[in-house]
Amino acid sequence: MRNAQEKDLLLTNLRLPDGGPPGRRILIREGRIAEILPAAAPDPAAPTMDLCGELVLPGLVDGHMHLDKTLFGLPWIPHAAEPFRMSRIENDQNMLPSLPLNTASRAGELLRRCVANGTAHVRSHVDITPAFGLSALEGVLEAKQAHAHAVTMQIVAFPQAGVVRAGGQKMLDLLDAAIRAGADLVGGIDPCEVDRDPKGQLDGIFDIAGRHGVGVDIHLHEPGEMGLFSLQEICLRAKALGMQERVTVSHGFCLGGVKESKQAAAAAMMAEAGVALATHGAGGSTLPPLMLLRRAGVRVFCGNDDIRDTWSPYGNADMLERAAVIGWREDIRHDDLLAELFAMASSGGAEVLGVADHGIAPGNPAHFFTIAAENVADAIGRHPLRGKVFHAGRLVASRGEWVA
Amino acid sequence: MRNAQEKDLLLTNLRLPDGGPPGRRILIREGRIAEILPAAAPDPAAPTMDLCGELVLPGLVDGHMHLDKTLFGLPWIPHAAEPFRMSRIENDQNMLPSLPLNTASRAGELLRRCVANGTAHVRSHVDITPAFGLSALEGVLEAKQAHAHAVTMQIVAFPQAGVVRAGGQKMLDLLDAAIRAGADLVGGIDPCEVDRDPKGQLDGIFDIAGRHGVGVDIHLHEPGEMGLFSLQEICLRAKALGMQERVTVSHGFCLGGVKESKQAAAAAMMAEAGVALATHGAGGSTLPPLMLLRRAGVRVFCGNDDIRDTWSPYGNADMLERAAVIGWREDIRHDDLLAELFAMASSGGAEVLGVADHGIAPGNPAHFFTIAAENVADAIGRHPLRGKVFHAGRLVASRGEWVA
Numbered sequence: 001m002r003n004a005q006e007k008d009l010l011l012t013n014l015r016l017p018d019g020g021p022p023g024r025r026i027l028i029r030e031g032r033i034a035e036i037l038p039a040a041a042p043d044p045a046a047p048t049m050d051l052c053g054e055l056v057l058p059g060l061v062d063g064h065m066h067l068d069k070t071l072f073g074l075p076w077i078p079h080a081a082e083p084f085r086m087s088r089i090e091n092d093q094n095m096l097p098s099l100p101l102n103t104a105s106r107a108g109e110l111l112r113r114c115v116a117n118g119t120a121h122v123r124s125h126v127d128i129t130p131a132f133g134l135s136a137l138e139g140v141l142e143a144k145q146a147h148a149h150a151v152t153m154q155i156v157a158f159p160q161a162g163v164v165r166a167g168g169q170k171m172l173d174l175l176d177a178a179i180r181a182g183a184d185l186v187g188g189i190d191p192c193e194v195d196r197d198p199k200g201q202l203d204g205i206f207d208i209a210g211r212h213g214v215g216v217d218i219h220l221h222e223p224g225e226m227g228l229f230s231l232q233e234i235c236l237r238a239k240a241l242g243m244q245e246r247v248t249v250s251h252g253f254c255l256g257g258v259k260e261s262k263q264a265a266a267a268a269m270m271a272e273a274g275v276a277l278a279t280h281g282a283g284g285s286t287l288p289p290l291m292l293l294r295r296a297g298v299r300v301f302c303g304n305d306d307i308r309d310t311w312s313p314y315g316n317a318d319m320l321e322r323a324a325v326i327g328w329r330e331d332i333r334h335d336d337l338l339a340e341l342f343a344m345a346s347s348g349g350a351e352v353l354g355v356a357d358h359g360i361a362p363g364n365p366a367h368f369f370t371i372a373a374e375n376v377a378d379a380i381g382r383h384p385l386r387g388k389v390f391h392a393g394r395l396v397a398s399r400g401e402w403v404a
Numbered sequence: 405m406r407n408a409q410e411k412d413l414l415l416t417n418l419r420l421p422d423g424g425p426p427g428r429r430i431l432i433r434e435g436r437i438a439e440i441l442p443a444a445a446p447d448p449a450a451p452t453m454d455l456c457g458e459l460v461l462p463g464l465v466d467g468h469m470h471l472d473k474t475l476f477g478l479p480w481i482p483h484a485a486e487p488f489r490m491s492r493i494e495n496d497q498n499m500l501p502s503l504p505l506n507t508a509s510r511a512g513e514l515l516r517r518c519v520a521n522g523t524a525h526v527r528s529h530v531d532i533t534p535a536f537g538l539s540a541l542e543g544v545l546e547a548k549q550a551h552a553h554a555v556t557m558q559i560v561a562f563p564q565a566g567v568v569r570a571g572g573q574k575m576l577d578l579l580d581a582a583i584r585a586g587a588d589l590v591g592g593i594d595p596c597e598v599d600r601d602p603k604g605q606l607d608g609i610f611d612i613a614g615r616h617g618v619g620v621d622i623h624l625h626e627p628g629e630m631g632l633f634s635l636q637e638i639c640l641r642a643k644a645l646g647m648q649e650r651v652t653v654s655h656g657f658c659l660g661g662v663k664e665s666k667q668a669a670a671a672a673m674m675a676e677a678g679v680a681l682a683t684h685g686a687g688g689s690t691l692p693p694l695m696l697l698r699r700a701g702v703r704v705f706c707g708n709d710d711i712r713d714t715w716s717p718y719g720n721a722d723m724l725e726r727a728a729v730i731g732w733r734e735d736i737r738h739d740d741l742l743a744e745l746f747a748m749a750s751s752g753g754a755e756v757l758g759v760a761d762h763g764i765a766p767g768n769p770a771h772f773f774t775i776a777a778e779n780v781a782d783a784i785g786r787h788p789l790r791g792k793v794f795h796a797g798r799l800v801a802s803r804g805e806w807v808a
Contacts, residue, residue: 079737284735331688
């Protein structure tokens with residue numbers, strides 16, 4: 001951790017995303033942006049670092065990931081599950097505990113790749129299941145602490161194997177224990193399709209959230225009308241319990257699989273209930289109408305979801321590449337919409353994650369990265385290698401590699 | 405161009421995708437793979453190059469792109485068209501001729517990025533329209549010649565502005581002239597939606613193809629039943645004219661928007677007519693059922709389509725990243741399917757493009773690249789920077805940069 005005794009740092013030869021005048025410099029002091037100096041201002045007395053004329057962008061936010069499932073750090077392991085979700089859930093319970101690298105080490109491998117790609121903040125779901133107990137959580141908490149100087153983290157206690165079908169009250173007790181052990185939010189999963197008892201699951205997890213005053217983030221893969229039903233049940237509870245702004249639905253594939261009038265009604269319902277949507281771009285599923293949701297007032301943010309893990313062979317932890325894929329699927333082509341897309345992968349996620357003072361402005365924590373791109377649209381479109389990554393003013397990665 | 409006098413080259417410290425024994429080396433002679441030497445064989449007398457233990461993979465194939473539309477080489481130009489296809493078509497006619505960099509230069513910029521990403525063969529559509537005449541073709545032909553030592557190219561004479569609606573017989577005469585000027589195939593576009601005269605367009609372009617003995621590649625964006633109707637008309641002509649194996653439908657979004665029984669019927673029809681499908685993963689449109697098509701015997705191959713151009717702000721010319729996006733949308737997770745996916749972006753495309761002797765085997769042209777990946781699945785999943793790229797045995801790119 002930095003402290004007040006650490007030297008100031010003056011960053012020179014950089015460009016800012018506002019496209020404003022050249023010659024500005026960033027002065028870092030005590031981990032924060034002390035000042036953005038105009039070209040005419042003299043250099044303060046401080047060590048300098050040349051940013052090679054690259055664009056400086058605020059830290060990216062990976063708002064939906066699974067640190068505990070990654071296979072990074074291990075030789076290639078072929079995908080082993082059958083092609084349906086319940087098989088992947090069951091496969092995890094057998095496979096993850098028997099891997100020759102523990103959760104903390106694998107999560108650390110992935111976190112360092114996130115950081116090297118300019119990610120400053122993550123929300124990771126962590127499996128809490130009867131088979132795992134709190135062991136995956138303990139591993140991710142260890143990785144979180146070891147990388148706290150480089151990335152901030154929210155952890156969702158995620159009942160991957162279900163709640164009602166995985167023990168009911170015993171499972172709820174486990175989720176409660178996870179919150180007490182350091183998880184920041186309570187999770188849920190497909191209350192109809194996985195648990196076949198939507199009331200049982202949702203009452204249970206919202207009760208935990210209420211007792212601990214934490215947020216909720218629910219994986220909702222359910223398609224079509226079934227998914228909309230579950231979404232309604234989630235929104236009703238968010239509103240009734242006064243949890244507006246503290247509930248997220250992840251995926252929400254159902255929103256992409258119903259007709260436009262139902263999409264619009266669901267968007268209005270989510271906006272009124274203050275329920276946010278996390279998207280990874282939907283893969284083989286139906287993509288929610290992201291811009292329609294935003295226009296209705298729903299906070300939409302992005303995450304990579306599975307990154308080289310037991311669920312997916314794909315991924316490199318790059319949120320700019322993820323934004324490009326999402327924008328390409330959502331038909332986002334104009335610069336103003338690309339700026340919105342960038343916000344969905346940065347400030348928009350920061351807002352939902354409760355990260356204060358996100359962005360490149362005096363007084364804010366010095367979480368940002370450099371990239372050889374002309375502007376935000378170009379940075380997303382090509383997503384070239386990141387130059388330098390700073391967290392709390394400290395250089396934590398360079399040219400795509402973690403700085404030890 | 406290389407000639408017989410050029411020195412042999414021995415590539416050492418490499419891995420081959422068959423996962424076979426280490427210690428093998430590749431001997432290049434006269435631009436071809438002369439020999440793959442087993443570990444026990446002595447080194448032949450030749451200059452050597454150390455490939456740093458990287459995996460050697462055969463040259464990638466970008467089977468659908470638009471070299472003439474790219475904006476690479478220019479400062480960022482915001483997307484200017486309205487959000488529907490006809491606006492993009494009209495925008496091109498105004499915008500492309502007024503750019504401050506000519507077609508050959510822009511196409512060259514993009515081609516070098518393709519090569520730097522390991523692409524050895526491309527099929528580029530080039531706009532032939534009343535406004536452009538053959539000027540875009542001339543520019544792309546110039547770029548093709550200038551880069552012939554690094555990449556092979558097929559050119560489709562593409563009536564982007566339509567055929568019937570863009571002059572009818574005059575437009576057909578222009579397409580005919582394009583073939584005589586050096587284009588390799590005749591193109592088409594949405595015979596219902598753009599031309600509103602499917603018989604007029606298809607009879608016209610198949611007539612040109614027949615007279616010149618060239619193939620056909622038709623952009624088919626049309627959705628649902630309209631697209632299926634056009635697809636039927638294309639397949640009927642391919643069969644009736646004995647053009648099996650020489651006709652491609654690009655995109656074929658309609659195949660993703662109809663029920664499974666119709667998909668299966670269309671796949672059987674395409675297989676029987678020998679009509680191939682080129683896909684870029686469908687963006688905001690409905691993705692054809694790629695594996696169902698393959699299982700039915702349809703040749704499916706991949707292309708990047710728009711890369712930083714007047715139609716799209718996205719793209720970096722990386723066919724491994726493109727394969728990852730397509731595989732992610734198609735729910736491809738297992739190693740055997742990832743190997744098929746790699747073929748769709750390499751040997752499968754080579755077959756449709758008529759590239760002889762594709763692949764890393766003695767006697768074949770030495771078109772391949774190296775990558776710091778464990779195997780093909782890993783190379784797609786993470787798509788890291790390419791190491792070295794060879795074309796006809798010559799080093800043409802290194803660490804993602806074109807070698808002059």
